[in-house]
Amino acid sequence: MMKKQKLENYQMVGVDAAKSKEEKMKIIFDKFDVNKDSHLGITELLGWIMAVEPTLSNDLQRLPFLLQIYLGNPSFLAGSKGLSYSGFTHIYEEGHRNFDHDFNTINIQPPIHQGYAIRGILQQQQQRSLMLQSQLQQQQQQQQQQYQQHEQHRSLMLQSQLVQQQAQQCASLATNTFSNNLRNTTQQVGGGISSAGPVSNIGITAQQMGGVISSAVQVNSYGNTMQQVGGNLNSAAEVNKNVNSAEQENAVKDVKSKVKYDGSHPELAARLEKEILDTNPGVKWDDVAGLSEAKRILQETVVLPLFMPEYFQGIRRPWRGVLMFGPPGTGKTLLAKAVATECGMTFMNISCSSLCGNWYGESERLTRCLFELARAHAPTMIFIDEIDSLCSVRGSATEHETSRRLKSELLVQIDGLNNSNSTSGKMVTLLAATNFPGNLDEALRRRLEKRIYIPLPDFETRKKLIQINLKSIELAPEVDIEQVAQKTEGYSGDDITNICRDASLNGMRQKIAGKTIDEIKNILKSEMLKIPVTMEDFLEAVDKIKPTVSSADIQRHEKWYSEFGSS
Numbered sequence: 001m002m003k004k005q006k007l008e009n010y011q012m013v014g015v016d017a018a019k020s021k022e023e024k025m026k027i028i029f030d031k032f033d034v035n036k037d038s039h040l041g042i043t044e045l046l047g048w049i050m051a052v053e054p055t056l057s058n059d060l061q062r063l064p065f066l067l068q069i070y071l072g073n074p075s076f077l078a079g080s081k082g083l084s085y086s087g088f089t090h091i092y093e094e095g096h097r098n099f100d101h102d103f104n105t106i107n108i109q110p111p112i113h114q115g116y117a118i119r120g121i122l123q124q125q126q127q128r129s130l131m132l133q134s135q136l137q138q139q140q141q142q143q144q145q146q147y148q149q150h151e152q153h154r155s156l157m158l159q160s161q162l163v164q165q166q167a168q169q170c171a172s173l174a175t176n177t178f179s180n181n182l183r184n185t186t187q188q189v190g191g192g193i194s195s196a197g198p199v200s201n202i203g204i205t206a207q208q209m210g211g212v213i214s215s216a217v218q219v220n221s222y223g224n225t226m227q228q229v230g231g232n233l234n235s236a237a238e239v240n241k242n243v244n245s246a247e248q249e250n251a252v253k254d255v256k257s258k259v260k261y262d263g264s265h266p267e268l269a270a271r272l273e274k275e276i277l278d279t280n281p282g283v284k285w286d287d288v289a290g291l292s293e294a295k296r297i298l299q300e301t302v303v304l305p306l307f308m309p310e311y312f313q314g315i316r317r318p319w320r321g322v323l324m325f326g327p328p329g330t331g332k333t334l335l336a337k338a339v340a341t342e343c344g345m346t347f348m349n350i351s352c353s354s355l356c357g358n359w360y361g362e363s364e365r366l367t368r369c370l371f372e373l374a375r376a377h378a379p380t381m382i383f384i385d386e387i388d389s390l391c392s393v394r395g396s397a398t399e400h401e402t403s404r405r406l407k408s409e410l411l412v413q414i415d416g417l418n419n420s421n422s423t424s425g426k427m428v429t430l431l432a433a434t435n436f437p438g439n440l441d442e443a444l445r446r447r448l449e450k451r452i453y454i455p456l457p458d459f460e461t462r463k464k465l466i467q468i469n470l471k472s473i474e475l476a477p478e479v480d481i482e483q484v485a486q487k488t489e490g491y492s493g494d495d496i497t498n499i500c501r502d503a504s505l506n507g508m509r510q511k512i513a514g515k516t517i518d519e520i521k522n523i524l525k526s527e528m529l530k531i532p533v534t535m536e537d538f539l540e541a542v543d544k545i546k547p548t549v550s551s552a553d554i555q556r557h558e559k560w561y562s563e564f565g566s567s
């Protein structure tokens with residue numbers, strides 16, 4: 001019976017029963033020409049399918065999948081209750097039908113693997129294209145920024161050249177008034193305002209700059225940038241040289257040299273005199289505890305050549321320079337001051353900041369000037385503290401151009417020092433100190449012929465140090481300095497000084513504890529001074545204050561000493 005109906009059905013749609021399953025299905029769909037019968041009810045369709053292939057009715061879940069295979073099109077459902085064969089392709093192409101909805105209405109699960117996968121791919125493609133778009137935008141922005149920077153640098157370079165030309169014009173126009181009144185003179189020359197204008201584009205207003213001269217200064221402070229773009233730095237520097245003179249001249253007027261300085265940079269000499277010169281550092285040998293070996297070497301290298309210059313000639317010439325190295329707070333500066341005081345030398349205490357100028361070439365000029373000034377004030381001791389920060393290893397990737405030039409100048413000056421000492425009799429001694437001897441430039445290390453290790457204080461030195469620190473302080477009879485010295489092994493001289501200071505304040509702390517300011521004011525000063533420092537105060541202070549030098553530090557210094565030390 002079933003077979004008979006099936007055959008009838010075949011005949012109805014003109015299907016040949018001998019054909020394959022796929023062919024049969026295709027014929028069924030082809031029958032529904034969109035022009036004639038654009039709408040096929042789902043029930044009708046299923047009826048047809050079941051008639052042709054009754055096994056499919058048990059597998060409705062697979063139906064969409066099969067239809068898709070037969071039709072070669074993944075999307076085939078249309079309408080809420082029906083299927084339009086021709087609409088399948090439209091729907092798919094336009095992509096505006098809700099697959100889930102369509103399938104739900106006929107109570108069939110959507111072909112997840114197909115429809116969603118396609119939707120996912122579409123979404124991915126969309127996201128990718130968005131990402132590419134944003135990357136493109138970023139690239140465009142970067143290119144724009146680079147271009148702007150380049151243009152800015154180019155403009156700075158032009159500024160520098162312009163300013164140079166203007167300054168040269170000024171120099172030829174008004175030689176007399178130039179140094180005192182450069183700003184006006186430049187403005188008279190004209191073009192000054194226009195140069196201030198573009199510079200202000202980089203964030204500095206014309207007022208702040210105060211016209212052309214300031215712009216020269218500002219442009220120069222961009223030295224590196226200009227160098228990067230191949231700017232003519234030297235010319236900017238030359239302009240600057242004039243500018244410095246002009247700006248500093250007024251300051252110089254107030255500073256009267258104590259001695260006659262006839263070098264080429266009186267303005268810088270005046271500045272250095274103000275900053276670093278100490279004609280009497282006021283530290284005696286006895287103020288320095290221990291360090292007898294260091295004292296002996298310094299006597300031989302500095303004190304004796306000063307007293308017996310005729311003996312220290314030829315092969316006996318004084319050592320070019322002396323380096324003191326060791327952990328911080330061990331008395332290097334103190335020792336240098338003591339030598340200068342004992343020998344009646346002028347003491348010049350130089351740190352990195354004293355020799356670092358703001359303008360192009362200023363650091364070298366300052367260095368040159370320092371040695372000229374030292375000769376003018378001779379006998380002089382130039383003490384360069386933390387020389388490693390001024391003269392670290394050259395040629396490193398991080399080395400700055402200014403610092404490289406400064407180092408070269410320093411080396412030249414140290415060489416010159418040696419010659420002038422032997423001929424003019426004006427003794428200038430270079431004493432340097434560092435906590436990082438390993439960072440020193442090799443050429444400088446060679447010139448600092450004596451390299452003295454200033455170690456942590458030993459037991460005897462610690463005892464002496466405590467006595468020096470407490471010489472004017474009332475001590476309780478039970479205070480055992482030896483015990484304090486034992487307890488402070490590994491402490492630097494500076495640490496021990498701090499312990500003594502802390503211990504000596506403890507009596508006062510106890511005395512004022514819990515009192516109001518008025519009550520404290522009423523305590524007699526003499527009463528306060530009489531409070532003796534007890535052993536307990538010391539022990540408390542030692543407990544509170546920890547040593548600042550690590551054993552790794554000591555090892556580092558000892559290693560360097562065994563390699564490069566010279567005593």
Ligand SMILES: Nc1ncnc2c1ncn2[C@@H]1O[C@H](COP(=O)(O)OP(=O)(O)OP(=O)(O)O)[C@@H](O)[C@H]1O
Nearest residue numbers: 287288289327328329330331332333334493494497
């Ligand atoms: N041998 C010492 N005799 C007397 N006081 C000392 C001694 N060593 C250190 N001090 C004390 O420590 C303080 C710091 O010493 P100084 O500045 O000379 O150390 P430094 O070695 O130059 O330190 P840095 O390396 O940090 O510059 C001194 O003012 C002094 O109070």
